[in-house]
Amino acid sequence: MRIGFLGVGAMGDGMARNLSKAGHKVAAFNRTRERAEALASDGVRVADTVRDACEDAELVVSVLADDRAIEEIVFGGDAFLTTLAPGAVHACMATISVAMGRRLAEAHTAAGRGYVSAPVFGRPPAAAAAKLFIVAAGEDAALSRCQPAFEAMGQRTFTVGRDPVAANIVKIGGNFMLASAIETLGEAFALTRSYGIDPEQFLEVLTQTIFPGPVYQNYGGMVARDVYEPAGFKLALGLKDVGLALSAAQSETVPMPIASVVRDRYLTALARGYQDLDWAALGRVCAEDAGLVGKR
Amino acid sequence: MRIGFLGVGAMGDGMARNLSKAGHKVAAFNRTRERAEALASDGVRVADTVRDACEDAELVVSVLADDRAIEEIVFGGDAFLTTLAPGAVHACMATISVAMGRRLAEAHTAAGRGYVSAPVFGRPPAAAAAKLFIVAAGEDAALSRCQPAFEAMGQRTFTVGRDPVAANIVKIGGNFMLASAIETLGEAFALTRSYGIDPEQFLEVLTQTIFPGPVYQNYGGMVARDVYEPAGFKLALGLKDVGLALSAAQSETVPMPIASVVRDRYLTALARGYQDLDWAALGRVCAEDAGLVGKR
């Protein structure tokens, strides 16, 4: 399949390579051209422009940073929608707002182009290893077009409905749960540490009993060791994602007090200059606010 | 080993049976005598009084409901501590406050009796199946005495220190994390449900990707189905346990804003009459406060 790929950052890099390795003809565009050029070793062609990447693609996969990047590329001056071939499908795989998700869906429908929303769970190593979990929503025909690509990038695809927005909200809900788990870990470690419990021992009890799985293992480990670099997912993006949840919730009058707490913690973390640490650095804020810094 | 067993409620029932089945000579006392009599089928002797259960025991295991029950039995008029034989060990396996944990430890030491704090993770079915996770702390000699009993009741024992209070705080921290996970699930399901996402589908995505394991499976299932009966752990006890966390945290000046949110939610749930539902019924409060009741 001819695939145009927009945005080869930390996630997109592995995804585009895996598409190419699976035999697809991938043309990748990236604002910072060097990032795209690095993919040549895996057979990916570097596109000079969005148009160059997309105009004869059967499928366009985008992994753009945020609503603003999508605004520019899809709704900017370059007529992205009409650049797409009439039968092409666009799969937006980034974590974006419900509002932008809805706007994209409507614009593609109005332009007669296929559209699938397909955000993923997984961090860069999972993207590189084709182990992503993909949450997809869209019309059946559009989803079918994406299927071979999803298989090349992920370990499993969950289809959650025909309305593309469904996939956005599932992803937003999941990320909220991750951020909440991080803050919860931060508070629990601050509590137990204040009583002299060895963090590694507490972590072992948690992960060997009630909270198995890599999420608690990874984030719990960061909090236990107070080490938040290198950042797999930057703290400033955590605030963005909790904001997506709060904003989506407000539209439907859903109070989310835990999300509010997490948002306030992220702001505190930013005010302390932690924007480039991993988003698990809420654990440090919890420890500091308990007066535990230096007692570690 | 001769074991006195105090408190055969939902948890103690399975625990005492498993001790007996493992070959120990168990004498059980329970305020409501009928509950103890039911254990006769597994070879447990019914004790008429606390003294009867404990005076010639090598190990006393207590699973009493709360601080108040311990206050009465251990510090009440019956001279519990001197009833214990000088070389005996008392293993307190209930979830109690740090303050009571400390008081018990000090009183046993002062009286020259052995003491181990050993709360458990697991619900009644796990107790019946000898699949509990036991978190234990105490002096080595006292822990050794308990070891055969722990092996008969649980699947694994985690030793977290010599100061018995360490086990209390680890258990309290773990229960706080469970309550927080429940409220988080409640908010996430309210959010996704408000966008028309099928709760079972959302549950599948969560538990098959980032949140594996029985905790999210069980509580997530309750929230997804809005079914909170029968209660494995009553909501009123959830408030008690979050209170234990907040109280322990306050003594060491540890702010726990998530715990505060969860506490407020439990109060709201109690005001709505949900005290006898499972403590996962925070999910219903979340749905109600989002105006989702009746839309299910």
Place this chain on the structure above:
Amino acid sequence: MRIGFLGVGAMGDGMARNLSKAGHKVAAFNRTRERAEALASDGVRVADTVRDACEDAELVVSVLADDRAIEEIVFGGDAFLTTLAPGAVHACMATISVAMGRRLAEAHTAAGRGYVSAPVFGRPPAAAAAKLFIVAAGEDAALSRCQPAFEAMGQRTFTVGRDPVAANIVKIGGNFMLASAIETLGEAFALTRSYGIDPEQFLEVLTQTIFPGPVYQNYGGMVARDVYEPAGFKLALGLKDVGLALSAAQSETVPMPIASVVRDRYLTALARGYQDLDWAALGRVCAEDAGLVGKR
């Protein structure tokens, strides 16, 4: 002075009349024309269009509902900025976001027109009685132009700086404090009511001792009597204003946990259908969540 007046809702009605009564030549435009026509009795001329109201005005006063209304009128197709005479000044007296306040200031400067931000404290009766408190910011010359108008509409003007945004943020901060005082009253009345304290008596103690003044008198009275109609300021607008505070705070990494709580309460209130009650109806949410409804 020739004054163009845009937006004669509940607040603008009294303000425009007072300008006219003070001898100014007022031309008022309102989307719903009838509202403007009602002002004829006080000598206000009805303008057919924004242009008609503004093109020969020395001062334009706008009291538009929200950012969206401003977007349409100021940045919409009608070239508002160039409609203003070169020496004219625009005083924006509505409660708007910091972002919109900044955009307005910059756009006027770029177009070479004067701009003052001048939101007010006071409800419609205060507007009618020329008893508003005006918080103004802008360049000296522009402020001087506004002075006679401010004197006709308010009892006092506070000048808080040259950057117009300063007035927006002071107003947003004040409104946050009002919303917080309301939620605080709601919680305090729920607490005392749950102990059988007569709400009127509690109100008397508060307002005669530590919390004098009309804010606590008015909102406390609504909460004490559980009467939230007619709405002086609708609850849906309360959510909007707390949102302005949270949004402004986020830009500068200022955590506001009280604002977060109030936001969640407003969402709960909206989910219960209270959008048209006075924003003091948080008091009802507090009472309901404490199980006090029906015990009143």
Place this chain on the structure above:
Amino acid sequence: MRIGFLGVGAMGDGMARNLSKAGHKVAAFNRTRERAEALASDGVRVADTVRDACEDAELVVSVLADDRAIEEIVFGGDAFLTTLAPGAVHACMATISVAMGRRLAEAHTAAGRGYVSAPVFGRPPAAAAAKLFIVAAGEDAALSRCQPAFEAMGQRTFTVGRDPVAANIVKIGGNFMLASAIETLGEAFALTRSYGIDPEQFLEVLTQTIFPGPVYQNYGGMVARDVYEPAGFKLALGLKDVGLALSAAQSETVPMPIASVVRDRYLTALARGYQDLDWAALGRVCAEDAGLVGKR
């Protein structure tokens, strides 16, 4: 009237002097005897023991620090209740828990002694100036006995019921509102300061418009100047009082999310070592968490 006075701390000092100056025969007991001796200049007799102060008193006024001090003096070994003459009345004027208030009321009734709960609003200078506001509850006869004493100490007495606990809960509710107002000020000043607003100017706008009165003037001034010494009311006591509110609320299933936030802030403040600053030092916590320290 012969009056026994227990506890002449910062508040009791002025109160006891004013009773003496009004012509009553006052005998004062204080743990630290020097504090009582200082009152001799105003005609107060120093009592050597509680018994010495109370045994022939017609009225006993106590202003003890907290529940623990009351526990010791009233329920300790010295038979306080039978020390009181049969017709005597005890007026407890401290801020205590509802639980202790209830226990005191019941114990006095059981012992056949009169009891009035009468906490006050006002800080030490108001106590010295006989300007306290007194919130009283109790049986009519007991209240009548107190009346001349209340007149000598306060500017006004509010009677809120026959059940003494009513006065405790009104006081607790009022103190919660003060603590909430402080945190609200802290957040509002952090917000406006982050936009460069002069704190004194913001304070002026607030206190001259929507928030008149000494509470906002005093606490707002502390926050605006970031000066929290000398402490009129120590921060550690603020945590205690919010705890009284949360505890009283929990008994009646009243959620108080604002109180929860304030409690968390006080814990953070204590962890930073602010226990001896004025309880308005939450303002500093707010500024610090917004990264504003050093920008002042």
